[in-house]
Amino acid sequence: MGNQLLQKLTLLKRWSKILSGKTAVAVEQGIGKAFSTEKIAGYYNDLTGKVSDTTLLDDQGVPVTVIAGGDHRHFPIAIFQYALGSYDKFLLTKDQKYLTSFKSCIDWAIAHQREDGSWDAFSPIGSVKYTVSSMAQGEGASVLLRGYVQYGDAKYLDSARKAIDYMLVPLDKGGVSIHENGRLYLEEYPQSPRRSVLNGWIFSLFGLFDLSLIDKSYTNYFQQSVKTLAEELDQYDTGYWSYYDLEHRIASPAYHKLHIALLSVMAQLSDLRIYAEYAAKFEKYQNSSVNKYHAIARKVIQKLSEKSDAVIVQ
Template sequence: MRLVRWSAYLLLVLLLVYGYRSYSLFTHFGRDIALPPSSEQYYHLEPAFCLDACRSIDTSIVSQDEDGVYVVNFDRVKNLRVHDKRVYFPGTIGQLALTHYVRLKRYGNQEDKKAFLANVDWLAGNIRESGCWDNPIDISVTPGRVVKQPWCSGLAQGVAISALVRAYTLTQDDKYLGVALHAARVFQPGVPDSVTSRIRPDAVCYEEVMDAGHPTCVLNGYIFAIFGLYDLTRVSSDPQIKAFYDAGMQSLITLTPQFDSGYWSYYSLDSVRSLANHYAIASPSYQRIHAEMYTALARMDPAPVLEQYRQVHTDYAHRGWFNIVVIPLYLMYQDFSLAYKWFRQLKE
């Protein structure tokens, strides 16, 4: 009887804790998704959008080196892929550089300018001849498949190009534009370190993680790549850059309905779907980001499907019944992941 009573107390406590945390997260997702009028008309990353998108990076897992460049502590990442190492991760560096840029434009803080340029200078100094920034960890997007380091990322290329374009407009230093143009080379199919896959005969995808022979087409990585190319077309008349952007945007318009499950968005179009990758269903934070991204896309291109899915993903983000189930499960998954890591470290 005592065991039953204490089990009931424990269950009540768990319900209260996860109920409160879920409510807090749900109300955060429930904020209206809107972008302010542009003060820099050709930049998709308006202040509200960039800060929300960059918020997907947990700042508790990053630190800065002596030069102010961001380093990711992968042993603190809240999932089951344990990487006990600190690395310079180009996508994180690009996204947090953009955060400092937005703060600089909004508040005029010179410390943000210093941090922005420190991280952009790292990007300018660490690009390979192929145009790729190396991602120095092994990673698994598809259960049972591992992409060995170093690999090239469409997401990292896109956010880094966006940061470099802003550095160019801020400083008028041609080196930043030159690096951004060099980085766009990997969007050419078939070249070394290409991030372009043929997801179906009439559509390409810019892969967040390029797994040769097994396209996954992660949605947020795909869109970040398109954003970077869009920014670059506004400062460069190179017809190849425009061709990369057009191919990516038209393919995204074609593929957009495939990312809709009918009640939530898919994180990717991976053909392998199991419990290990949540059946490719997006997490609550990525659902929010998908809504923000389609809000920006609908302003960039008048295609009706973009406006349609802006509304669809926005509804999913803060009015969908699925929130009631997925948010508590997501929080439990995060807690289990951290506990697993702590247990593993104790055993070692």
């Protein structure tokens, strides 16, 4: 009971930071500014806002995350997003300091990748329910593949391939994907029944797409999961806002806006019009103040009634 109270207080602190714009947890994440659909270049989502003078770093220049209780931890997803934001900043500005930041994160990714190709995504931030994640695998692969393109070191390609191979391991065999009747689900939070978090699935797809640009044997997996998600998109539509996952958690305004950006990119990476259609539909929802306030009220009620597994402060 005491731990849950602490987590609720921490959540309130986090929400106040998000609303005041004083945290990197929920910075603006639009469409990437330097990506290509034909080769590995910049990232598909704009993560440059994750890179700032206020980002907490360790002695090696690797981001650390503050969790409930004040502990500082290495959270793989935060590290990978910082790396991708740094690489975009390098491409956009040619400033070598961003390349140095990027390289520090690659070194961390290589050092902490386990033999099976996975990273422990959630235990470091206090989760007792989840460890591995398709989102960590996809973003980690995207970091390593940009490292391979930048430096030409084959070990980065090998590690990226190991990361994606693990991502494709079925849940019932210890992995983070679900293979069901010809469909391929990529699970940020692997469990049964599946949650299928929308943003996590798409970030996972970005990593798979990156590898398919270099190794065409992964193209069919990408296309299979893209088609699967396209057939599920209506399940994320409340009729006035988007759902965060298929357990019907309402998306926060920041995540709803992120959904629009991610779906817009997916429309460019695939030949399926439905992605552009849902991006436009969700943007229309966003432009309604009534819809927004309805979604916020529902989100607050959900957050206060949920039992928190892990809480990030910064």
